[in-house]
Amino acid sequence: MPISYFQAIVLGLLQGVSELFPVSSLGHSVILPKLLGWNIHQNDSYFITFLVATHLATALVLLGFFWRDWVRIVRGLGRSLRNREIAPDDTDAKLGWLLVVGTIPAGILGLLLEHKLRSVFASAQSAAFFLMINGLLLFGAEALRRRAPQPEHGDPDNRVARRLSWRDAAGVGTLQAAALVPGISRSGVTMGGGLLVGLSNEDAARFAFLLATPIIGAAAALKLPELFGSQGNGVRGPALVGALCAAVTAYLSVRFLMRFFETNRLTPFAAYCLAAGLACTLYFLV
Amino acid sequence: MGAESVSFGAVERGRLLVWLAVLVGVALIVLAVVYWVEPAKSLPSWIPGHEAGSNHHHVKHGIAAFLVGVACLVFAWFRSAGPRPRSAAV
Numbered sequence: 001m002p003i004s005y006f007q008a009i010v011l012g013l014l015q016g017v018s019e020l021f022p023v024s025s026l027g028h029s030v031i032l033p034k035l036l037g038w039n040i041h042q043n044d045s046y047f048i049t050f051l052v053a054t055h056l057a058t059a060l061v062l063l064g065f066f067w068r069d070w071v072r073i074v075r076g077l078g079r080s081l082r083n084r085e086i087a088p089d090d091t092d093a094k095l096g097w098l099l100v101v102g103t104i105p106a107g108i109l110g111l112l113l114e115h116k117l118r119s120v121f122a123s124a125q126s127a128a129f130f131l132m133i134n135g136l137l138l139f140g141a142e143a144l145r146r147r148a149p150q151p152e153h154g155d156p157d158n159r160v161a162r163r164l165s166w167r168d169a170a171g172v173g174t175l176q177a178a179a180l181v182p183g184i185s186r187s188g189v190t191m192g193g194g195l196l197v198g199l200s201n202e203d204a205a206r207f208a209f210l211l212a213t214p215i216i217g218a219a220a221a222l223k224l225p226e227l228f229g230s231q232g233n234g235v236r237g238p239a240l241v242g243a244l245c246a247a248v249t250a251y252l253s254v255r256f257l258m259r260f261f262e263t264n265r266l267t268p269f270a271a272y273c274l275a276a277g278l279a280c281t282l283y284f285l286v
Numbered sequence: 287m288g289a290e291s292v293s294f295g296a297v298e299r300g301r302l303l304v305w306l307a308v309l310v311g312v313a314l315i316v317l318a319v320v321y322w323v324e325p326a327k328s329l330p331s332w333i334p335g336h337e338a339g340s341n342h343h344h345v346k347h348g349i350a351a352f353l354v355g356v357a358c359l360v361f362a363w364f365r366s367a368g369p370r371p372r373s374a375a376v
Contacts, residue, residue, distance in 0.1 A: 084364055085367055086364075104353055104354070104357055108350045111346040112347070222349075
Protein backbone atom coordinates (compact mmCIF):
# COMPACT_ATOMS: atom_id res chain seq x y z
CA MET A 1 0.00 0.00 0.00
CA PRO A 2 1.59 3.32 -1.10
CA ILE A 3 0.19 5.26 1.91
CA SER A 4 -0.30 3.52 5.27
CA TYR A 5 -3.32 4.27 7.44
CA PHE A 6 -1.04 5.95 10.00
CA GLN A 7 0.41 8.22 7.31
CA ALA A 8 -3.11 8.94 6.03
CA ILE A 9 -4.26 10.00 9.52
CA VAL A 10 -1.25 12.28 10.03
CA LEU A 11 -1.49 13.84 6.55
CA GLY A 12 -5.28 14.19 6.81
CA LEU A 13 -5.13 15.94 10.18
CA LEU A 14 -2.37 18.20 8.83
CA GLN A 15 -4.28 18.98 5.62
CA GLY A 16 -7.43 20.10 7.46
CA VAL A 17 -5.49 22.50 9.64
CA SER A 18 -2.98 23.83 7.13
CA GLU A 19 -5.52 24.34 4.32
CA LEU A 20 -7.36 26.95 6.38
CA PHE A 21 -4.61 28.34 8.59
CA PRO A 22 -2.57 30.69 6.38
CA VAL A 23 0.46 28.38 6.40
CA SER A 24 0.23 26.45 3.07
CA SER A 25 -1.24 22.95 3.14
CA LEU A 26 0.58 21.94 -0.03
CA GLY A 27 3.89 23.15 1.42
CA HIS A 28 3.33 21.15 4.61
CA SER A 29 2.27 18.02 2.73
CA VAL A 30 5.52 18.23 0.75
CA ILE A 31 7.81 19.09 3.68
CA LEU A 32 6.45 16.72 6.35
CA PRO A 33 6.98 13.40 4.45
CA LYS A 34 10.54 14.51 3.69
CA LEU A 35 11.19 15.41 7.36
CA LEU A 36 9.78 12.07 8.54
CA GLY A 37 11.63 10.14 5.86
CA TRP A 38 8.43 8.85 4.22
CA ASN A 39 8.68 7.75 0.61
CA ILE A 40 5.81 9.99 -0.51
CA HIS A 41 6.31 12.56 -3.24
CA GLN A 42 4.09 15.37 -4.36
CA ASN A 43 3.95 14.26 -7.98
CA ASP A 44 3.18 10.59 -7.26
CA SER A 45 -0.20 9.84 -8.80
CA TYR A 46 -1.47 8.01 -5.69
CA PHE A 47 -0.55 11.00 -3.49
CA ILE A 48 -2.42 13.38 -5.80
CA THR A 49 -5.41 11.04 -5.55
CA PHE A 50 -5.10 11.08 -1.75
CA LEU A 51 -4.95 14.89 -1.77
CA VAL A 52 -8.12 15.05 -3.91
CA ALA A 53 -10.04 13.25 -1.15
CA THR A 54 -8.71 15.46 1.67
CA HIS A 55 -9.35 18.64 -0.35
CA LEU A 56 -12.89 17.54 -1.14
CA ALA A 57 -13.51 16.95 2.55
CA THR A 58 -12.17 20.42 3.39
CA ALA A 59 -14.35 22.05 0.72
CA LEU A 60 -17.45 20.24 2.02
CA VAL A 61 -16.71 21.37 5.58
CA LEU A 62 -16.33 24.98 4.40
CA LEU A 63 -19.57 24.71 2.44
CA GLY A 64 -21.36 23.36 5.50
CA PHE A 65 -19.86 25.95 7.86
CA PHE A 66 -20.94 28.86 5.65
CA TRP A 67 -24.11 27.13 4.41
CA ARG A 68 -26.48 29.97 5.35
CA ASP A 69 -24.20 32.50 3.68
CA TRP A 70 -24.05 30.39 0.51
CA VAL A 71 -27.83 30.03 0.39
CA ARG A 72 -28.17 33.82 0.61
CA ILE A 73 -25.40 34.35 -1.93
CA VAL A 74 -26.87 31.90 -4.47
CA ARG A 75 -30.31 33.46 -4.04
CA GLY A 76 -28.74 36.89 -4.55
CA LEU A 77 -27.03 35.71 -7.74
CA GLY A 78 -30.31 34.33 -9.07
CA ARG A 79 -32.16 37.54 -8.15
CA SER A 80 -29.61 39.73 -9.92
CA LEU A 81 -29.66 37.55 -13.06
CA ARG A 82 -33.45 37.66 -13.12
CA ASN A 83 -33.56 41.45 -12.67
CA ARG A 84 -30.52 41.97 -14.93
CA GLU A 85 -28.97 44.30 -12.37
CA ILE A 86 -27.18 44.21 -9.05
CA ALA A 87 -29.35 46.46 -6.91
CA PRO A 88 -27.27 48.83 -4.74
CA ASP A 89 -28.89 47.49 -1.55
CA ASP A 90 -28.63 43.80 -2.57
CA THR A 91 -25.41 42.95 -0.75
CA ASP A 92 -25.93 39.18 -1.16
CA ALA A 93 -25.93 39.56 -4.95
CA LYS A 94 -22.94 41.91 -4.83
CA LEU A 95 -21.00 39.47 -2.61
CA GLY A 96 -21.92 36.60 -4.94
CA TRP A 97 -20.60 38.39 -8.01
CA LEU A 98 -17.50 39.51 -6.10
CA LEU A 99 -16.83 35.83 -5.41
CA VAL A 100 -17.41 34.95 -9.08
CA VAL A 101 -15.08 37.75 -10.20
CA GLY A 102 -12.48 36.57 -7.69
CA THR A 103 -12.79 32.90 -8.60
CA ILE A 104 -12.62 33.05 -12.42
CA PRO A 105 -9.05 34.37 -12.81
CA ALA A 106 -7.72 32.04 -10.12
CA GLY A 107 -9.57 29.10 -11.65
CA ILE A 108 -8.21 29.79 -15.13
CA LEU A 109 -4.65 30.29 -13.90
CA GLY A 110 -4.96 27.12 -11.84
CA LEU A 111 -6.24 25.09 -14.78
CA LEU A 112 -3.48 26.31 -17.08
CA LEU A 113 -0.49 26.49 -14.72
CA GLU A 114 -1.07 23.82 -12.05
CA HIS A 115 0.78 21.02 -13.79
CA LYS A 116 3.77 23.15 -14.80
CA LEU A 117 4.19 24.77 -11.38
CA ARG A 118 3.73 21.45 -9.60
CA SER A 119 6.57 19.90 -11.58
CA VAL A 120 8.90 22.91 -11.24
CA PHE A 121 8.41 23.47 -7.48
CA ALA A 122 7.92 19.85 -6.39
CA SER A 123 10.82 19.58 -3.95
CA ALA A 124 10.65 19.94 -0.17
CA GLN A 125 13.59 22.39 -0.37
CA SER A 126 11.66 24.80 -2.59
CA ALA A 127 8.51 24.38 -0.43
CA ALA A 128 10.55 25.32 2.68
CA PHE A 129 11.95 28.37 0.89
CA PHE A 130 8.50 29.51 -0.24
CA LEU A 131 7.14 28.94 3.27
CA MET A 132 9.62 31.61 4.38
CA ILE A 133 8.41 33.87 1.56
CA ASN A 134 4.83 33.21 2.73
CA GLY A 135 5.80 34.42 6.20
CA LEU A 136 7.30 37.60 4.76
CA LEU A 137 4.18 38.18 2.63
CA LEU A 138 1.95 37.87 5.71
CA PHE A 139 4.15 40.28 7.69
CA GLY A 140 4.12 42.66 4.70
CA ALA A 141 0.32 42.50 4.37
CA GLU A 142 -0.11 43.41 8.05
CA ALA A 143 2.44 46.23 7.77
CA LEU A 144 0.99 47.71 4.55
CA ARG A 145 -2.67 47.36 5.47
CA ARG A 146 -4.77 50.40 4.54
CA ARG A 147 -6.35 50.97 7.90
CA ALA A 148 -5.90 49.96 11.52
CA PRO A 149 -7.87 46.93 12.71
CA GLN A 150 -10.90 47.84 14.79
CA PRO A 151 -13.92 45.92 16.03
CA GLU A 152 -16.77 46.15 13.51
CA HIS A 153 -20.48 45.66 13.90
CA GLY A 154 -23.28 44.43 11.66
CA ASP A 155 -23.44 41.62 9.15
CA PRO A 156 -19.90 40.72 7.99
CA ASP A 157 -21.09 39.75 4.49
CA ASN A 158 -22.61 43.23 4.10
CA ARG A 159 -19.36 44.85 5.20
CA VAL A 160 -17.35 42.83 2.68
CA ALA A 161 -19.81 43.56 -0.14
CA ARG A 162 -19.85 47.28 0.57
CA ARG A 163 -16.12 47.71 1.00
CA LEU A 164 -14.79 45.65 -1.93
CA SER A 165 -14.78 46.91 -5.52
CA TRP A 166 -14.82 44.58 -8.55
CA ARG A 167 -11.15 45.31 -9.13
CA ASP A 168 -10.36 44.48 -5.48
CA ALA A 169 -12.18 41.15 -5.76
CA ALA A 170 -10.41 40.25 -9.02
CA GLY A 171 -7.04 41.16 -7.48
CA VAL A 172 -7.60 39.24 -4.24
CA GLY A 173 -9.01 36.26 -6.15
CA THR A 174 -6.12 36.19 -8.61
CA LEU A 175 -3.69 36.03 -5.70
CA GLN A 176 -5.05 32.55 -4.96
CA ALA A 177 -3.14 31.27 -7.98
CA ALA A 178 0.09 31.95 -6.06
CA ALA A 179 -0.88 29.01 -3.83
CA LEU A 180 -0.10 26.66 -6.73
CA VAL A 181 3.49 27.04 -5.54
CA PRO A 182 3.98 24.71 -2.54
CA GLY A 183 4.82 26.88 0.47
CA ILE A 184 2.57 29.80 -0.48
CA SER A 185 -0.74 29.70 1.36
CA ARG A 186 -4.00 30.30 -0.50
CA SER A 187 -5.82 31.57 2.58
CA GLY A 188 -2.70 33.56 3.54
CA VAL A 189 -2.43 35.46 0.26
CA THR A 190 -6.17 36.08 0.06
CA MET A 191 -6.32 37.28 3.67
CA GLY A 192 -3.26 39.44 2.99
CA GLY A 193 -4.90 40.77 -0.17
CA GLY A 194 -8.08 41.47 1.79
CA LEU A 195 -6.13 43.51 4.34
CA LEU A 196 -4.41 45.46 1.56
CA VAL A 197 -7.74 46.47 0.01
CA GLY A 198 -9.10 47.66 3.35
CA LEU A 199 -10.88 44.71 4.99
CA SER A 200 -10.51 43.97 8.69
CA ASN A 201 -8.80 40.72 9.71
CA GLU A 202 -12.18 39.11 10.43
CA ASP A 203 -13.70 40.16 7.10
CA ALA A 204 -10.55 39.27 5.16
CA ALA A 205 -10.65 35.78 6.70
CA ARG A 206 -14.34 35.41 5.92
CA PHE A 207 -13.86 36.49 2.29
CA ALA A 208 -10.84 34.16 1.98
CA PHE A 209 -12.86 31.17 3.22
CA LEU A 210 -15.81 31.98 0.94
CA LEU A 211 -13.41 32.33 -2.01
CA ALA A 212 -11.68 29.07 -1.09
CA THR A 213 -14.84 26.93 -1.16
CA PRO A 214 -15.58 26.92 -4.92
CA ILE A 215 -11.94 26.74 -5.97
CA ILE A 216 -10.97 23.88 -3.62
CA GLY A 217 -14.22 22.06 -4.37
CA ALA A 218 -13.86 22.47 -8.14
CA ALA A 219 -10.20 21.40 -8.11
CA ALA A 220 -11.13 18.29 -6.13
CA ALA A 221 -14.21 17.53 -8.24
CA LEU A 222 -12.12 17.79 -11.41
CA LYS A 223 -9.86 15.01 -10.17
CA LEU A 224 -12.55 12.82 -8.61
CA PRO A 225 -12.45 10.40 -11.58
CA GLU A 226 -8.84 9.61 -10.60
CA LEU A 227 -9.96 8.71 -7.07
CA PHE A 228 -12.66 6.36 -8.33
CA GLY A 229 -10.69 5.12 -11.35
CA SER A 230 -7.80 2.67 -11.53
CA GLN A 231 -5.45 5.32 -10.13
CA GLY A 232 -7.33 5.13 -6.84
CA ASN A 233 -6.72 1.39 -6.40
CA GLY A 234 -4.97 0.78 -3.11
CA VAL A 235 -5.38 4.38 -1.95
CA ARG A 236 -9.14 4.63 -1.45
CA GLY A 237 -9.12 3.27 2.11
CA PRO A 238 -6.35 5.58 3.38
CA ALA A 239 -7.87 8.44 1.33
CA LEU A 240 -11.23 7.97 3.08
CA VAL A 241 -9.57 7.91 6.51
CA GLY A 242 -7.43 10.94 5.58
CA ALA A 243 -10.52 12.79 4.32
CA LEU A 244 -12.40 12.15 7.58
CA CYS A 245 -9.42 13.40 9.60
CA ALA A 246 -9.13 16.45 7.34
CA ALA A 247 -12.84 17.16 7.77
CA VAL A 248 -12.56 17.12 11.57
CA THR A 249 -9.54 19.43 11.73
CA ALA A 250 -10.89 21.70 8.97
CA TYR A 251 -14.10 22.21 10.98
CA LEU A 252 -12.19 22.94 14.19
CA SER A 253 -9.80 25.23 12.30
CA VAL A 254 -12.44 27.37 10.60
CA ARG A 255 -14.34 27.67 13.89
CA PHE A 256 -11.19 28.70 15.72
CA LEU A 257 -10.00 31.10 13.00
CA MET A 258 -13.29 32.99 12.66
CA ARG A 259 -13.10 33.74 16.39
CA PHE A 260 -9.35 34.34 16.37
CA PHE A 261 -9.54 37.01 13.67
CA GLU A 262 -12.24 38.97 15.51
CA THR A 263 -9.46 40.40 17.65
CA ASN A 264 -6.16 39.09 16.31
CA ARG A 265 -3.86 39.48 13.33
CA LEU A 266 -1.90 37.39 10.84
CA THR A 267 1.35 38.07 12.69
CA PRO A 268 1.62 34.72 14.61
CA PHE A 269 1.19 32.75 11.37
CA ALA A 270 3.74 34.98 9.63
CA ALA A 271 6.24 34.30 12.40
CA TYR A 272 5.55 30.54 12.26
CA CYS A 273 6.01 30.38 8.46
CA LEU A 274 9.21 32.39 8.60
CA ALA A 275 10.67 30.30 11.44
CA ALA A 276 9.53 26.90 10.11
CA GLY A 277 10.58 27.75 6.54
CA LEU A 278 13.99 28.93 7.69
CA ALA A 279 14.53 25.90 9.97
CA CYS A 280 13.51 23.44 7.23
CA THR A 281 15.64 25.21 4.61
CA LEU A 282 18.69 24.96 6.87
CA TYR A 283 17.87 21.34 7.77
CA PHE A 284 17.58 20.32 4.10
CA LEU A 285 20.83 22.16 3.26
CA VAL A 286 22.97 20.33 5.85
CA MET B 287 -26.90 68.95 -29.25
CA GLY B 288 -23.37 68.33 -27.94
CA ALA B 289 -24.69 66.42 -24.92
CA GLU B 290 -27.03 64.39 -27.16
CA SER B 291 -24.22 63.33 -29.48
CA VAL B 292 -22.03 62.37 -26.52
CA SER B 293 -24.89 60.32 -25.06
CA PHE B 294 -25.60 58.70 -28.47
CA GLY B 295 -21.89 57.81 -28.79
CA ALA B 296 -21.89 56.23 -25.35
CA VAL B 297 -25.01 54.18 -26.18
CA GLU B 298 -23.43 53.01 -29.45
CA ARG B 299 -20.22 52.05 -27.66
CA GLY B 300 -22.26 50.20 -25.04
CA ARG B 301 -24.14 48.25 -27.73
CA LEU B 302 -20.92 47.45 -29.54
CA LEU B 303 -19.43 46.16 -26.28
CA VAL B 304 -22.47 43.94 -25.70
CA TRP B 305 -22.27 42.43 -29.18
CA LEU B 306 -18.54 41.96 -28.83
CA ALA B 307 -19.04 40.17 -25.49
CA VAL B 308 -21.73 37.91 -27.02
CA LEU B 309 -19.50 37.06 -30.00
CA VAL B 310 -16.46 36.34 -27.86
CA GLY B 311 -18.59 34.37 -25.37
CA VAL B 312 -20.13 32.14 -28.04
CA ALA B 313 -16.75 31.67 -29.77
CA LEU B 314 -15.14 30.60 -26.49
CA ILE B 315 -17.93 28.13 -25.68
CA VAL B 316 -17.56 26.64 -29.17
CA LEU B 317 -13.80 26.48 -28.59
CA ALA B 318 -14.42 24.70 -25.27
CA VAL B 319 -16.48 22.03 -27.04
CA VAL B 320 -13.71 21.65 -29.64
CA TYR B 321 -11.17 21.13 -26.83
CA TRP B 322 -13.37 18.48 -25.20
CA VAL B 323 -14.21 16.62 -28.40
CA GLU B 324 -11.03 16.77 -30.45
CA PRO B 325 -7.65 15.28 -29.44
CA ALA B 326 -4.65 17.63 -29.44
CA LYS B 327 -3.46 16.35 -32.82
CA SER B 328 -6.76 17.30 -34.50
CA LEU B 329 -6.88 20.87 -33.15
CA PRO B 330 -6.17 23.56 -35.73
CA SER B 331 -2.50 24.55 -35.51
CA TRP B 332 -3.36 28.16 -34.50
CA ILE B 333 -5.23 27.00 -31.38
CA PRO B 334 -3.13 26.73 -28.17
CA GLY B 335 -2.68 23.08 -27.25
CA HIS B 336 -2.20 21.70 -30.76
CA GLU B 337 0.32 18.83 -30.66
CA ALA B 338 1.04 16.75 -33.70
CA GLY B 339 0.46 13.05 -33.02
CA SER B 340 -1.00 13.54 -29.53
CA ASN B 341 -4.27 11.84 -28.56
CA HIS B 342 -4.52 13.87 -25.35
CA HIS B 343 -7.76 15.81 -24.84
CA HIS B 344 -7.20 19.27 -23.35
CA VAL B 345 -10.09 19.05 -20.87
CA LYS B 346 -8.71 21.84 -18.66
CA HIS B 347 -8.22 24.19 -21.60
CA GLY B 348 -11.86 23.49 -22.46
CA ILE B 349 -13.07 24.29 -18.94
CA ALA B 350 -11.07 27.54 -18.94
CA ALA B 351 -12.49 28.59 -22.33
CA PHE B 352 -16.01 27.67 -21.20
CA LEU B 353 -15.74 29.69 -17.97
CA VAL B 354 -14.50 32.82 -19.75
CA GLY B 355 -17.18 32.35 -22.43
CA VAL B 356 -19.95 32.15 -19.83
CA ALA B 357 -18.47 35.19 -18.05
CA CYS B 358 -18.64 37.17 -21.32
CA LEU B 359 -22.29 36.19 -21.84
CA VAL B 360 -23.18 37.14 -18.25
CA PHE B 361 -21.46 40.50 -18.74
CA ALA B 362 -23.50 41.04 -21.95
CA TRP B 363 -26.70 40.04 -20.10
CA PHE B 364 -26.23 42.70 -17.42
CA ARG B 365 -24.84 45.32 -19.77
CA SER B 366 -27.71 45.04 -22.27
CA ALA B 367 -30.40 45.68 -19.64
CA GLY B 368 -31.89 49.14 -20.04
CA PRO B 369 -31.76 51.80 -17.30
CA ARG B 370 -34.03 51.00 -14.35
CA PRO B 371 -36.41 53.56 -12.86
CA ARG B 372 -35.56 54.13 -9.20
CA SER B 373 -38.31 54.72 -6.66
CA ALA B 374 -37.80 57.86 -4.56
CA ALA B 375 -36.49 57.34 -1.05
CA VAL B 376 -39.16 57.63 1.61
